[in-house]
Amino acid sequence: MIQLTILGCHSATPRVNAHPTSQYLEINNNHFLVDCGEGTQRQMRKYKVGFSKINHIFISHLHGDHFYGLVGLLSTYGILSREKEMHIFGPKGIKKATLQMLKISESHAKFNMVFHELSSKESELIYEDDKVTVQTIPLTHRVYTNGYLFTEKPKPRKLNMLNISGYAEIDRADYLNIKAGRDVTLSSGEVIPNTLLTIDPTKPLSYAFCSDTSYKPNIIPIIKNVDLLYHEATFLNDRQDLAKKTKHSTAIEAAKIAKEANVGQLIIGHYSGRYPDTSLFKKEAETVFKNVSLAKPGAVFKIN
Incomplete structure (x- = not known):
């Protein structure tokens, strides 16, 4: 079973009704936090995400709207007297940035933090247990960025x-x-x-998270046939020039990736604040790929 809860899905800065990227993923009884934009822990409380269930955090890149909530969250875990170690996956530099802030603020976070710093530009297996595997999806953005592919292991017959x-x-x-x-x-x-x-057992389920990236068709073999794909769509096609300049994607480009990869369902998000009506993203993407959903805080997507 896959259950994805959107905690935040907007680009750039937090606003009254726009929260930066963060997701809570349940897959085959594993509980993962994917990106941790500013205000993530508030959204976790609002949507009743169990703090204690999370032992692995995956950060796509070191832009503020994707990881500025991490230090605050780890600090809160310290206040809650967490003892179990936390594994944090992210680009090289995330360990120094996080520990320096916690040290300067004299945080209560005394539990063990295990950092898995990433630097490879090729897809690699970064996590595996008896139920799930996680591999990177190399993306192209203004800084080193990865998406993540979460896949259930085959079940017994x-x-x-x-x-x-x-x-x-x-x-x-x-x-x-x-x-x-x-x-x-x-x-x-x-x-x-x-x-x-x-x-025959049921088919293993999979979820691909594609964070900030320019249009990158060479990720298609990695995410081929996934059941659920989140792909950023910061702009509509009217600002394709700006998407190219800032190394983001348009709704149509996200839909092209979904279609070519033959995914089951596409979720788009990371909307630019210049668009007050996010329904336009869905309409535009549906001209290419039919099964499109809009990310919005509190939205839950389930696949059984």
Whole structure:
């Protein structure tokens, strides 16, 4: 299961009703924070995100609207007497910037912080446990930037109990091996193929987060066939010149990426404040790709 909660989705500076980028991702019982713009912890409280569930934070790049909330959040964890270590993934320099601020402010954050600084321009696996993998999506922005691809690991095969019941020799003790894909050999020497004893598991789900970036078609092989894609769309097509200059994307460009990558659903966000009506982003993107949703604070996207 994937459940994505948008905490903030606007560009540049915070405003009364516009919050910088931050997302809370639940995937296969893992809980991740993705980017941490200013005011993230306030949004976490507003939308009832469990602080204690988060042990991994992924920062795309070191522009303020994507990581200025990090020091405040870590400081709050200190006030809450957190003891469990926190893993923080982000560009080289994030450790120095974060620890220096915490030191100068004499923060209460005494728990262990493990920084995983990134510098590769190639996609790489940066996190893996028994349920999920995370790899980088190299992007092109004014500073070193990565998106992140979160993918469920394949689940065990499901037992076909109707077929299994036809073989008296198969015991419950055999079930784990069967679910792992092994055939069963009966005492007669007959081999029962695993495909007769199991059912294919559900397809592993995936979510791709593409933060600030200019139009970059070479990310398509990395995010091919993902179930859910968030792709920044700072501008409409009327300001493609400004998008190119600032190394951002337009709604149409985000939709082109989604279409070529054959994604299940596209979410667009990071809107420029020059557009009071964000529905225009959806209309423009839908001229290229049909399954488009707008990011907005508090929005929840679920895939089962």
